[in-house]
Amino acid sequence: MAGSRMQLELSRVVQCTSRLGVLKGLGRTGQRSLEVPGCLLYTHFGTVPHLTQDTLHTMSNLPSVTQVTLSNIAEHQEVLEEFKDGFRKFAGLHDTVLYCSLHDPAMLCPTGYTTNKTVSVWGSGGRMELTVAKFMALQKSVQPDWYQSMADGETWQNSTSRKRVRKSVDRTLAHLDECLLVHQKSQELDGVEVFGVVEGGDILEERVRSARETAKRPVAGFCLDGLQTGSMDQSLRTQLIAAVNKELPEDKPRLLQGVGRPDEVLACIEAGVDLFESFFPFQVTERGCALCFSFDISPDPERAVLELGEEKDTAGDTKQNGDLNHDDQTQMTSFEINLKDRRYQDDFRPLVEGCGCYCCQNHQRAYLHHLLVTNELLAGVLLMIHNTSHYHGFFAALREALAEDKLDLLKRRVLRDGARQTERKEQDG
């Protein structure tokens, strides 16, 4: 196996934890890169949900790394093996770096099917059991640029016992070692990078153990699993991530799985996470909502005066109103508007004033409302475009804020908007 080409070049580390930089050496030729903190492009089987090439390419500045999942791909293994030339070509994905994860972050899997030697994924035809052998055979047919090793992350439920958590750490390490063995012997995977997966549930010692052990293996980076939205309080998540990151080499990227809400992203970046999955815009789209939170911190004298006044009122109030940390993943957040609401019936403004996306440049809230009420397919297309665009804009703002040491300002902007939104809802309710 060739030496790892993937390299994380950090340009800043803010307050000892938040990192800013570029992940370089990506792709077969090693020419591609991805700015961090950043997110991957979430897809279903290589397609950004609802979008064809034309609609996808109304957006510029999309991430250079596309995420596909084995839960979508596993059932098509035979086809890919016959095709021979890898998933990227099969899907008509030109010019992108391909990352393959195990599970779809937008879908919570049923628990109770993992064994010592297998994990399960759910495709359109039902459950498929994967051994390391099958897992690696899949990677060989997919031919990604990088993938996460097979892992047991079934620890997100509150009722998970200590024993079970320990097992998930042990199994995941065993799977990693087996995967690496097969990887090293496989010519088809020459130049392909592997990420180790850190488990440990909500138990600090197990998290540290998993991180330490995984860091000993020759992996290009680390996935942080079992911390997804809904599995625990953000404060615990922050604590665990910080502890994990202390054990991981500074110059290797950390990818947090299953976390996408803006407030959680902010907190996790502060804890030292580099990469996220961008499934959140998809979830917002599916509930007929549009992201609208502001991430604009450009200097505006008039606003500065207003904010000064408001700061006094909200000083010390950092908790999100009405946003329970144990919410179901499909619940609406305070970062979005529900376009099915009757108030948008004759609202002829764009989804977000000043947004440059195709949807906001061409259509109005009233039209989106109509499409949703009449169950029209175009609603999903337009909302996905806007939500994807908005979300990636947020990440760009994050990086800029880090570069200019204004993360606190950005946090206040994003979270305050969220709080105000909740207030408005409560008033109307």
Next chain:
Amino acid sequence: MAATIECGADTNTSENNMSFKKALSVASSLTLQIVAECPVTKARVCDLILPHCAVNTPVFMPVGTQGTLKGITVDQLEALGCQICLGNTYHLGMRPGPDLIEKASGLHGFMNWKRNLLTDSGGFQMVSLVELSEVTEEGVKFKSPYDGKEILLSPEKSISIQNSLGSDIMMQLDDVVSSTVTGPRVEEAMHRSIRWLDRCIAANKNPHKQNLFAIIQGGLNSELRKACLAEMTKREVPGFAIGGLSGGEEKDDFWRMVTLSTDHLPREKPRYLMGVGYAVDLVVCVALGCDMFDCVFPTRTARFGSALVPWGSLQVKQKQYAKDFQPIDPDCQCPTCKRHSRAYLHALFKSDTAAMHHITIHNIAYQLNLMRSVRQSIVEGRFPEFIQTFMKRMFPSRDQYPSWAVDALASVNVTLE
């Protein structure tokens, strides 16, 4: 008259440019220029100048029922070369309603479509979709599926909604009777449709911007059809539709009524055959003298994974395509065929709704391309040859040619080989 924009129309000769300019100066919101006529069949090629842009005929008009073409953006539709599409008065009249659409600057403004729109009257939906309460001279009374209230769709009401929608072509409210019905009801409906046409003409608030088409009725009865044609052609309308067909009637009766209608419709006005969209039907009915067509079939069948191709259709979701690495049609230039294989689309149907959009785009491209090829062949004086090639490609052998198509084409001097 609003300034017209050439949108992807064929380049006209200087002679046509002259008459184009002349047409602009006449107060009318529709001008038909006959570009070529087939010396063998009754087919013609025209440029239909409408308020938003020119439309090249023969034309297939995709149907965007609720102010959207399912899953396709207006940009994508424009990129495919579509110059006119349909909106549905019944559906849009219900949701979001004419008042809101008027506030949004008409249906064009609401859906942000810059080219032409045709709206039907809501009449067909009354029959096809809902519990019909009663047809009277006043209008059609029916129960709303959304709140159970009784609604009266009169000629005046239909035109009022269509005026609010602001479509470039509006359809009269006609008394719609299923093509399988016989007896006195057919005659009653035919006569009533004439009276309703007059009421529609009187009710049209925007004759200078919106073109009201009459709809010829009369079922499958030649005498009734001829009577309807004689009466309706006396009215000053910018165009005529042939209605009451494309239901469950026998194709043998269908084509006879189509050709009878075009025989008695004025040459210099467009002929719109409603509800026809299968490839064979389109080619035959162009030969019989029709200019405009609409049908939900191509877009609806796409969502079930059925891709239209020159040799019929291809059911992408079938197992046989799981490992088929060719595009749907290797000769097709649409975005779907240029990038994706049958195998990928087959698999994608299991993962994401975008699979439907890919097929929808392909099917619209297929229909528009078919019409473009038909048009080109007529202009170049080889439409009969085109028909021969088309049929050979579509059917495995001569004895599989539908007999109605053979007869219909023979009636316009094309003997299929």
